[in-house]
Amino acid sequence: MILTVKLNDNLDFPIIGLGTYNAGKEGEVEEVVKHAIDIGYRHIDGALVYENEKEVGAAIKAKIAEGVIMRDDIFVTSKLWNTYHKPELVMQGIKKTLSDLGLEYLDLYLVHWPFAFQEGGSLMPKDENDKFIPSDVDYLDTWKVMEECVKLGLTKSVGLSNFNSEQIQRVLDVATIKPVVNQIECHPYLNQSKLIAFCKERGIVVTAYSPLGSPNSIAMADTPAPLKDPKLQEIAKEHEKTAAQIILRYLIQHGTVPIPKSSNKERLKENIDIFNFKLSPQEMASIDALDRNVRVCTFAEDHKLYPFNIEF
Numbered sequence: 477m478i479l480t481v482k483l484n485d486n487l488d489f490p491i492i493g494l495g496t497y498n499a500g501k502e503g504e505v506e507e508v509v510k511h512a513i514d515i516g517y518r519h520i521d522g523a524l525v526y527e528n529e530k531e532v533g534a535a536i537k538a539k540i541a542e543g544v545i546m547r548d549d550i551f552v553t554s555k556l557w558n559t560y561h562k563p564e565l566v567m568q569g570i571k572k573t574l575s576d577l578g579l580e581y582l583d584l585y586l587v588h589w590p591f592a593f594q595e596g597g598s599l600m601p602k603d604e605n606d607k608f609i610p611s612d613v614d615y616l617d618t619w620k621v622m623e624e625c626v627k628l629g630l631t632k633s634v635g636l637s638n639f640n641s642e643q644i645q646r647v648l649d650v651a652t653i654k655p656v657v658n659q660i661e662c663h664p665y666l667n668q669s670k671l672i673a674f675c676k677e678r679g680i681v682v683t684a685y686s687p688l689g690s691p692n693s694i695a696m697a698d699t700p701a702p703l704k705d706p707k708l709q710e711i712a713k714e715h716e717k718t719a720a721q722i723i724l725r726y727l728i729q730h731g732t733v734p735i736p737k738s739s740n741k742e743r744l745k746e747n748i749d750i751f752n753f754k755l756s757p758q759e760m761a762s763i764d765a766l767d768r769n770v771r772v773c774t775f776a777e778d779h780k781l782y783p784f785n786i787e788f
């Protein structure tokens with residue numbers, strides 16, 4: 477059984493989940509998610525922009541039909557894409573996700589990024605210079621409709637993703653329903669200690685995305701990979717665990733909720749086999765010391781609401 481943490485609206489959030497971005501080629505994702513549920517995953521992280529919600533939903537539906545889980549046993553997160561930020565489009569975004577997943581409600585719906593893109597066409601609208609075409613929507617207007625989604629029962633909770641501390645505070649200053657989560661990139665090379673502390677003080681749980689540093693992503697090709705770090709390898713050896721398990725355990729001991737992605741049966745199992753050991757305060761401190769501001773996930777840097785230009 478996966479342990480849970482209480483969100484600020486009193487709902488239980490399983491402390492590790494399955495990432496589904498690039499979770500396999502078409503036709504593979506459903507099998508990955510089914511297998512993950514079979515071996516105990518109870519938290520699935522998805523998004524409209526991953527363009528695989530039909531397969532994710534089919535897997536959940538199959539496992540409910542088989543009696544492996546009931547709908548209430550599984551925590552399903554999705555995210556509002558940047559081309560759906562206009563207040564009149566938010567409902568369209570969540571309804572598309574619900575229809576693709578084949579679910580009546582989400583457990584958590586996040587604003588994927590604080591910035592918006594031109595609506596109505598491609599999910600990644602670009603101009604002739606290959607620059608993203610922005611849309612001038614203020615995420616506070618988007619947030620009002622996110623709250624409506626809760627009131628209508630389309631999602632139990634709402635939250636943010638990739639918001640910096642100033643952007644979170646702007647939302648908190650007007651929210652009648654508080655964000656329960658901020659989902660951000662977080663791993664030993666970008667440990668986010670300041671933003672985590674900021675969120676904690678405000679009752680917001682941090683979900684750690686790319687928790688393993690997204691080792692196979694193109695962006696990581698020329699970047700140091702935390703999984704290969706000698707210190708992590710050394711700690712892994714002492715605990716007879718893998719570097720991935722040390723990282724995931726480290727993130728959980730810091731109170732964050734990692735959502736590693738794997739499409740491989742052994743690694744899916746490995747990534748949740750982290751509840752039978754503990755890192756000492758000294759080990760936690762030595763992993764803290766590996767922080768080096770390596771960010772894997774970044775794009776649309778010239779958007780005026782780009783979140784990563786301030787310290788945290």
Ligand SMILES: NC(=O)c1ccc[n+]([C@@H]2O[C@H](COP(=O)([O-])OP(=O)(O)OC[C@H]3O[C@@H](n4cnc5c(N)ncnc54)[C@H](OP(=O)(O)O)[C@@H]3O)[C@@H](O)[C@H]2O)c1
Pocket residue numbers: 494495496497498521522588637638659660684685686687688689690691692693703718720721735736737738739740743744746747773
């Ligand atoms: N909110 C956002 O903007 C945002 C952005 C990025 C990601 N996310 C979410 O976070 C999830 C995870 O992030 P991510 O996919 O970027 O990176 P990640 O989980 O850090 O890394 C995934 C990569 O690590 C490999 N891997 C998994 N377990 C491993 C293990 N035990 N040992 C060695 N390698 C392992 C996987 O390969 P195999 O599949 O071959 O195992 C895959 O290539 C995404 O799927 C998505 O749900 C959210």
